[in-house]
Structure formats: C-alpha cells, structure tokens
Amino acid sequence: MEMMGLILLLVAIAATAGEAQLSLYRDCPHKCGGVDIPYPFGVGDHCSLNKFFNLTCNGSKLYYRSSDIVVSNISLDGQMDIPFYVSPNCYNQAGGKIRDKSFSASLEISAFPVSSSANKFVSVGCDTYGYLNSFLGEQNYSTGCLSRCNGQLQPTAENTGETCSGIGCCQIDIPPRMKNITIESYSFDKHQNVWAFNNCSYAFVAKKGSFNFSPRYLEHLPFEELPLVLDWFIANASACQEATALSTPNSVCNTRATCQNYTTEFGYRCLCKRGYQGNPYHPDGCQDVNECDKPNDCDIKGHAQCNNFNGSHSCSCPPGYTGDGYLNGTRCTLDATLHSNPNLLSLIIALGVCATLLVGFTLVSMLCWAHKQRTQKLIRERNFERNGGNVLLQRLSQQQGYADRTKIFNQVELQNATDNFDEDRILGRGGQGTVYKGILADNTPVAIKKSRVGGDPRQIKDFINEVVVLSQINHRNVVKLLGCCLETEVPLLVYEFVDNGTLLDHINPSKNEFFISWETRLRIAAETAEAISYLHSAASIPIIHRDIKSTNILLDHNHRAKVSDFGASRLVPLDETQAATVVQGTLGYLDPEYLLTGQLNEKSDVYSFGVVLVELLTGNKAVEFNRPEQPNLAMSFVSSIKEDRLWEILDRQLLDQKKNAAQLKEVAFLARRCIRINGEERPTMKEVAMELEGLIAMERHPWMKGRDAISEETEYLLVHVPDEYGAASTSNSSGYDTMQKQMAFEIEDGR
Incomplete structure (x- = not known):
C-alpha cells in the first residue's frame, strides 16, 4: 500500500509539472475546447506574457484576444x-x-x-x-x-x-x-x-x-x-542579440533555454538547450532529459554504467574493468591483472567471441553498403531512362558538330557543385523549377535549374527537344546551355552563370540605386530583340519563348543582355504558324489575344517584349497594384499616348538630356505597336530588332542625320516636348503637320 501511494504521488507531481509548463499560475487555464494553451499564451492578462499573447475562452472555443478569430492549435515551435x-x-x-x-x-x-x-x-x-x-x-x-x-x-x-x-x-x-x-x-x-x-x-x-x-x-x-x-515570436528584435552578447537572461527565455532570431526586424524565439525538453518560455520549462532511459552511447554490453545529470550524461566502467565506458571510446574491458590465471582462458574466449562478432558486424556492414550502392546505381539508371536519357544521347549523336556542346553531367558532380543543393545556393524559384548557383570542379560558375518535369512521356519529349535545340543555339545574347543531368528524379539543366542579376533589378528604383543611362537601356533592348528574333527565325526549329519579361533578361558585368529561362518555351515546326496550348505566362506580360484564344504564335513574344520596352521607358514594373490610375503598365501606357500624356509617364531621369527626346519618342511608338491587341497588327521581332539597331546606328554616326535629313517625326518631337525636358523651340510647319497626322493614325489604328 505504501508503494502504491508513492507511485500515485509521483504521478500527481509529474502531472502538476506538466500543467506548470503550460500555464504560468495554477489558476490559469491550460486547455480550452481541447486546445492546449502553452505559456507565453494565456487566458487573462496575468496568465500571458503581454497583450499580444492574450486569449479568450468561451468554454468550447479558444479565440485570439477579444476578436472572433478561433485558435485551433498552438505549437511551441512558433x-x-x-x-x-x-x-x-x-x-x-x-x-x-x-x-x-x-x-x-x-x-x-x-x-x-x-x-x-x-x-x-x-x-x-x-x-x-x-x-x-x-x-x-x-x-x-x-x-x-x-x-x-x-x-x-x-x-x-x-x-x-x-x-x-x-x-x-x-x-x-x-x-x-x-x-x-x-x-x-x-x-x-x-x-x-x-x-x-x-x-x-x-x-x-x-x-x-x-x-x-x-x-x-x-x-x-x-x-x-x-x-x-x-x-508567432517575442516582439523584441534586439533582446536576443543583447542577451547573447552580455551572457545574461535579458529575454523571456528561461535559464535552460537559448534564443534564436525569427527575423532581424521582428523578434526572436526560444529553444531548450541540448539535453533539455519542454516549454522554453516558462520559468519551470526545459526539464532535463534522462538519457539513461533512452538508447545512448554507453557500452552497456561491456557492463558500462550510465550516469544522468542535468543537461547530459556520462558513462563509467564497474570495478574490475578498465576503459571509459563509451562505445566510441575505449569501452569497458576486463582487467586481467585482477584475476588469477585460471580465468585467463575465459578472458581469451570472451575476446574471441567479441572478435568474431566484430568481424561479422563488419561483414554485414560491408554487404549493406554494397547493396545500398547497387540500389542507388539502379535508381540513377532508372531515372536516366525515365527522363529520356537514351533518346537524348541518340538525338545528340545525330547532330553533327553539336554533340560536344552539351555535356551529360552525373548526379555527384552537381551535388558537389551546389553543396547538395543547399538552400543558401538558391538564386530564384519559378513556375518551371528552382535555380541554384554551382561551382564545378574546374571552378567554373554555373546556374543549375532543377526542373519540375518528371514522368510524363509528352513532357519528356518536349524536354528532350528543348535540350537538343538549345544545344544548337550559340548566340551571344542567349544564356548558353552547357549540359544536363538525367540521373536525378527530375532533370537538371546546367547553364552559364550570368553575374549581374536581372533587368528588373537594374531599372526598378526600389532595387537599384544606380541609374542606367538611356544609351544602355536602348542597347539592352536591341540585344534582347535580336536574340528573340534569332529564336523565331534563325534557329533550326523556331522557338517561341512564351515568358519574355524583365526578370528573364539577365545582365552580365558589362550590362550585356542574356535571354534566359526556356522552361515554358514551345518548339513550332516550320510548317506550323501557331500552336494550341494551355495558357502559360506571367501577368502583365501575357498576350491578351493568346489569353483569350489559347493560340500561341510568335506575336505573343512580341507583345511581352513590348511590355519590357515600356518598363525600360518608364522605370515602372509591369504590374503594380498600388498604382492609382491603372495597375497594368501596358494599359496605362496606351492610355497616356491616347491622351497625349506620354512625357508624364516616362522615367524623368531619361529626359534630362535633350538628345534622348527623339529616340524616346521613336521607341515609345514602337512599344505601342508591339502591344496592340490584334496580333496581326504587331511587327515581327525581326522588324523590331532592325528598328532598334537603326536608332543605335543613327546615334553612333551623327553624320547620317544632318539638319535637312531629320525625319518629320523628330521635327515634331523637338517642337512639342516641354521646355523643361530640353526641347527645341522651332521647327518647320511641314514636319509639324506630317507628325500630327502620324500621331492620329497611330492612336486610331492601335485602338
């Protein structure tokens, strides 16, 4: 009876300790409607850490503070x-x-x-x-x-x-x-x-x-x-750092816990130190873990003893044995000097048994290791076959002169290059996969795209076609495909690494404090247009990119453009003018005609590029929901042209120099033609590239544009740009009339 009473007392003490870790005081509820309420949360002001952790209980439901927001679970993980x-x-x-x-x-x-x-x-x-x-x-x-x-x-x-x-x-x-x-x-x-x-x-x-x-x-x-x-977290961003620096309990974490920043701007969380478990916010939380009641590193088979103490444990050998008692140490061995010679045979037998067991264990371990290696090899071979590896090798071998351009990497090479695809190596995530930065064995930096394609034969066929076609592309303004890896569960593509970020990073004032000149922007636009034109008309099988946007245009250290991310691209045979597809693209850049009909053609890329041109002209993003007049940049741009407010929406920094005015007007009207609703009324990318190159050539060779050779459009521009933008004050009436008619034609024709 006395033993039973002691057991009940210990159970009651354990239950009380468990409730104490939930609630701060005995009279504070630790559960409401089946939901545990761990401190720093509490029902009532004196039961919680502060007002942000106040809860309300109506008997059957738990609410956050005095609101109607029901709380269904609270985790100490935050x-x-x-x-x-x-x-x-x-x-x-x-x-x-x-x-x-x-x-x-x-x-x-x-x-x-x-x-x-x-x-x-x-x-x-x-x-x-x-x-x-x-x-x-x-x-x-x-x-x-x-x-x-x-x-x-x-x-x-x-x-x-x-x-x-x-x-x-x-x-x-x-x-x-x-x-x-x-x-x-x-x-x-x-x-x-x-x-x-x-x-x-x-x-x-x-x-x-x-x-x-x-x-x-x-x-x-x-x-x-x-x-x-x-x-949830403790809203005091500096307390964790101060507590660590001063080695004092300057946070709400108890003495057996440590703090960890949630974010540098919001606050921190508490974690029990190693060897403890429980509620790190409660003063009585973080109780010692008895490692001796669990599997541990003591040599129990060698008669070692486990000794528990707060936060850790130790191992020791009993009398008559030598060693430290740890499995990874000297373990426990019988001290032969303490026994007479008749026991020596028993010791030798025991050592022989141990050696036999050790050899057996080593043999089993080697067999398991060999089986694991064989299984991993079979998995890699199966993935290679499922991802179309044999078909890809056959297709590449048929491409004379191109087979050596595309390397087939193995899984280990790319795992080593990315530190096993560590999250710190992630460059970006998109609808087609995740891109990691990698360093190959020869110190070559690369961008490794972990595709989301896997298993579907149709997707595998498109993937193989994409790799084969991209292996033939060797254009200075297209990100070069170096190779791929098909041994993984999903294919990996290896591209050249472009080190200066995306175009959006450089034209968005919130991301880049350094202004990019109009000459550089115009050159980037021309290089991008020339690359897309190449894909449309010069590749062996025409390619429609389908996701042209400023984040898919990369810049190198010389601000040279590189078109990237062909995951959404479609290959269009020469005997086809368009393809029916599931609508795919990015809001703000998506061709309205393609969105409505599902019919993809080269003019869809023209529309997307037109939006990029508008971004270069205005310095604004394609979609900004806090833009008061119109979140969609393309629609806002068209409205501004119709209302003769073009100069109000252009990037003010681009208008500082008088020489930019004519080119800005020309590019603005080119962009307007690219984003027409009717795809047939848009120019081709080849025409767009030629016009942009022509503007650059005129700027490079001023002897080509004497005073008498200035176009009527330019004359009109120089008259009507406001004085604060550096406009000329005179022009002939003929130029004015001609440009006025052209403006009316552009606006009427563009709807």
Missing part, C-alpha cells in the same frame, strides 16, 4: 493554427454576380505574420485569377495566380485528391513577413464559357497538406474555411 475563410466570386447564367456568394476574405492580426513556410495561396476555378494583398512595413504588396481551362475536368480515380497542378487550380508560395492579408477572387469572362460546370472562382490561403484538389470542386467547393498558420 506556429499557431486558425481557420480562415475562402473568398468566393460566383455568377449566374446571365453573367450577373451573385452578391451573397461573392466577397473578399480579410485577416487582421498585426502582431503575427502569415507563415510563408507552412502555407500556400490557392485559386480554384476554370475562369479564375486570385490575389493575395498584404503589407510589408508601410508598403502594399500583392501576388496571385490564374487558372483557365476550356473543357470540363472529369473526376477519375487518378485525379481525385491530386495536388493543385495548374489546371482548374493553381497555387503559389506565400511571401515572407506578410500581415493583415486580404484574399480576392476574380473571373476573366464571368464564367460564361464554363458556367455549366463551374460558375464560381475561389481563392484562399491554406495550411500545406490541408487541401487536395478534386475536379468535383469546380461544381461546388464543399467548405467555407480552411486552416491557416501564423508565425
């Missing part, structure tokens, strides 16, 4: 789960919006950001695009994705419960440190073309793993909310 509404946008058959089924969803918690590592932003629908709007500091930011499909997706055993892959459903990562988010869903055509099976657009943020897409969801999404994860 994450909190809450349910968050889906934003629907529904239409009736006549194209009218159903008001009670169309609204945005907002979340206002200024203390904690939405977790970028634990969530995904998702849009569901066949005529849908969704936005995630938020703030980073004082700036408003938006991101989103679109999904369009022309026919009904039939639920099958293969696609029910699949991940959101882009057809009928799209998903993107959440930007880090986003607070106070708003979710909005929209429709391109009010679901008129797909109303029979999908009359609603949906957008939401969901915890990874909580949502699996099914085609049935296009007819009806069976839930109104999904779990969302918030990151």
Whole structure:
C-alpha cells in the first residue's frame, strides 16, 4: 500500500509539472475546447506574457484576444493554427454576380505574420485569377495566380485528391513577413464559357497538406474555411542579440533555454538547450532529459554504467574493468591483472567471441553498403531512362558538330557543385523549377535549374527537344546551355552563370540605386530583340519563348543582355504558324489575344517584349497594384499616348538630356505597336530588332542625320516636348503637320 501511494504521488507531481509548463499560475487555464494553451499564451492578462499573447475562452472555443478569430492549435515551435475563410466570386447564367456568394476574405492580426513556410495561396476555378494583398512595413504588396481551362475536368480515380497542378487550380508560395492579408477572387469572362460546370472562382490561403484538389470542386467547393498558420515570436528584435552578447537572461527565455532570431526586424524565439525538453518560455520549462532511459552511447554490453545529470550524461566502467565506458571510446574491458590465471582462458574466449562478432558486424556492414550502392546505381539508371536519357544521347549523336556542346553531367558532380543543393545556393524559384548557383570542379560558375518535369512521356519529349535545340543555339545574347543531368528524379539543366542579376533589378528604383543611362537601356533592348528574333527565325526549329519579361533578361558585368529561362518555351515546326496550348505566362506580360484564344504564335513574344520596352521607358514594373490610375503598365501606357500624356509617364531621369527626346519618342511608338491587341497588327521581332539597331546606328554616326535629313517625326518631337525636358523651340510647319497626322493614325489604328 505504501508503494502504491508513492507511485500515485509521483504521478500527481509529474502531472502538476506538466500543467506548470503550460500555464504560468495554477489558476490559469491550460486547455480550452481541447486546445492546449502553452505559456507565453494565456487566458487573462496575468496568465500571458503581454497583450499580444492574450486569449479568450468561451468554454468550447479558444479565440485570439477579444476578436472572433478561433485558435485551433498552438505549437511551441512558433506556429499557431486558425481557420480562415475562402473568398468566393460566383455568377449566374446571365453573367450577373451573385452578391451573397461573392466577397473578399480579410485577416487582421498585426502582431503575427502569415507563415510563408507552412502555407500556400490557392485559386480554384476554370475562369479564375486570385490575389493575395498584404503589407510589408508601410508598403502594399500583392501576388496571385490564374487558372483557365476550356473543357470540363472529369473526376477519375487518378485525379481525385491530386495536388493543385495548374489546371482548374493553381497555387503559389506565400511571401515572407506578410500581415493583415486580404484574399480576392476574380473571373476573366464571368464564367460564361464554363458556367455549366463551374460558375464560381475561389481563392484562399491554406495550411500545406490541408487541401487536395478534386475536379468535383469546380461544381461546388464543399467548405467555407480552411486552416491557416501564423508565425508567432517575442516582439523584441534586439533582446536576443543583447542577451547573447552580455551572457545574461535579458529575454523571456528561461535559464535552460537559448534564443534564436525569427527575423532581424521582428523578434526572436526560444529553444531548450541540448539535453533539455519542454516549454522554453516558462520559468519551470526545459526539464532535463534522462538519457539513461533512452538508447545512448554507453557500452552497456561491456557492463558500462550510465550516469544522468542535468543537461547530459556520462558513462563509467564497474570495478574490475578498465576503459571509459563509451562505445566510441575505449569501452569497458576486463582487467586481467585482477584475476588469477585460471580465468585467463575465459578472458581469451570472451575476446574471441567479441572478435568474431566484430568481424561479422563488419561483414554485414560491408554487404549493406554494397547493396545500398547497387540500389542507388539502379535508381540513377532508372531515372536516366525515365527522363529520356537514351533518346537524348541518340538525338545528340545525330547532330553533327553539336554533340560536344552539351555535356551529360552525373548526379555527384552537381551535388558537389551546389553543396547538395543547399538552400543558401538558391538564386530564384519559378513556375518551371528552382535555380541554384554551382561551382564545378574546374571552378567554373554555373546556374543549375532543377526542373519540375518528371514522368510524363509528352513532357519528356518536349524536354528532350528543348535540350537538343538549345544545344544548337550559340548566340551571344542567349544564356548558353552547357549540359544536363538525367540521373536525378527530375532533370537538371546546367547553364552559364550570368553575374549581374536581372533587368528588373537594374531599372526598378526600389532595387537599384544606380541609374542606367538611356544609351544602355536602348542597347539592352536591341540585344534582347535580336536574340528573340534569332529564336523565331534563325534557329533550326523556331522557338517561341512564351515568358519574355524583365526578370528573364539577365545582365552580365558589362550590362550585356542574356535571354534566359526556356522552361515554358514551345518548339513550332516550320510548317506550323501557331500552336494550341494551355495558357502559360506571367501577368502583365501575357498576350491578351493568346489569353483569350489559347493560340500561341510568335506575336505573343512580341507583345511581352513590348511590355519590357515600356518598363525600360518608364522605370515602372509591369504590374503594380498600388498604382492609382491603372495597375497594368501596358494599359496605362496606351492610355497616356491616347491622351497625349506620354512625357508624364516616362522615367524623368531619361529626359534630362535633350538628345534622348527623339529616340524616346521613336521607341515609345514602337512599344505601342508591339502591344496592340490584334496580333496581326504587331511587327515581327525581326522588324523590331532592325528598328532598334537603326536608332543605335543613327546615334553612333551623327553624320547620317544632318539638319535637312531629320525625319518629320523628330521635327515634331523637338517642337512639342516641354521646355523643361530640353526641347527645341522651332521647327518647320511641314514636319509639324506630317507628325500630327502620324500621331492620329497611330492612336486610331492601335485602338
């Protein structure tokens, strides 16, 4: 009975200690509606660390502070789960919006950001695009994705419960440190073309793993909310650094815990030190782990003893044995000098048994190692075959003079080049894969793209065609493909490394403080146009890039342009003028005609390049949702030309020099022609490249443009540019009349 009473007392003490790690005081609730409430959170002011960790319990549900936000889970790893509404946008058959089924969803918690590592932003629908709007500091930011499909997706055993892959459903990562988010869903055509099976657009943020897409969801999404994860931390960015520097408990972490910065601008989190476990924020948290009750490194078979103490343990040998007691040390061996000779035989036998066991263990280990190596080799060979390696080698061998240009790398080479694809080596992520910086064995820097292609025979065929065609391209303004690796689960492409970032990094004032002159911008535009023209007309099989944008134009240290990222490109045989594809591209650069018809042709690249020209002229991004008059740069640019406000939207720094005015006007009208709605009215990329090269040639050889040879357009420009931009004050009336007619023609014809 006394023993039973002692056991019950120990159980009660352990339970009390567990509750103490949850709540700060005995009268503080440690659970509400089945949800544990660990400190620094608490119900009531005296139970939590501060007001940001106050919770409210109504008996069955736990709420964040006094709001209506329900808390479903709190993790000591720094994450909190809450349910968050889906934003629907529904239409009736006549194209009218159903008001009670169309609204945005907002979340206002200024203390904690939405977790970028634990969530995904998702849009569901066949005529849908969704936005995630938020703030980073004082700036408003938006991101989103679109999904369009022309026919009904039939639920099958293969696609029910699949991940959101882009057809009928799209998903993107959440930007880090986003607070106070708003979710909005929209429709391109009010679901008129797909109303029979999908009359609603949906957008939401969901915890990874909580949502699996099914085609049935296009007819009806069976839930109104999904779990969302918030990151929580102690909001004092300097306390962790100060505590570490002063070696004093200057943070809320207890004495057996250490602090770790969440971000340098927000705050920090607490972690129990090695050898301890529990709640690092609670004064009584971080209890010692008894390593002796778990598998450890003591030589137990050699009679070693494990000794536990706070934060660690030690091993020792019993009397009659020598050694340190550790498996990785000298272990425990019988001291022969303490025994008489009759026991020597027993010692020899014991040593013989140990040696036999050691040999057996070594043999088994070698067999396991050999089996592992053979298995890995078979996996590499299977991946090589599945990724089309044999077909690619055959195709390359048929390309006389080109086979040596494309190297087939092995998996180990690229793992060593990227430190096993360490996240610190990531240069960027995109819809077609992740790009890493690598250093080959000969110290050559390369960019290694980890593709998302895998398994689908049609995708493998397109991938092989892309590698074969790109291996034939040797253009100074196209990023060179050095080789590929097919031994991995998904193919890896190895490109030359371009060291000066993207074009957007250099023309966006928020990213680059150094101004790029108009001469450099014009040269970059001409080099890019010439490269795209080469792809369209000079390659053995014409290539439509399909994702021309300022982030896919790389610059080297001399600001020379390099067109990159051919993951979305399409090969178009010479006997075809266009191809029907699933719409793919980037908002702001996407050809409206291609978006509506799904018919891809070379003029789609012309439209995207026209948007890049407008970016070079204005210094603005293609899409900025905080732009008051029009978020879409192309539409804003067209409106400005129609309203004779061109000079108001051009980059002010480009107008400082009087000599830029004529070229700016010429390039502006060229850009306007490139972004016409009707693709047939756009010039070809060859024509665009020739016009840009002509402008550069005129600038390089001023003797070609005497006073009498100045075009009527240039004369008009020199008259009508405002004085503050350095315009000339006189011109002949003939030039004025001619240019006035041309302006009217451009505006009328461009709609």
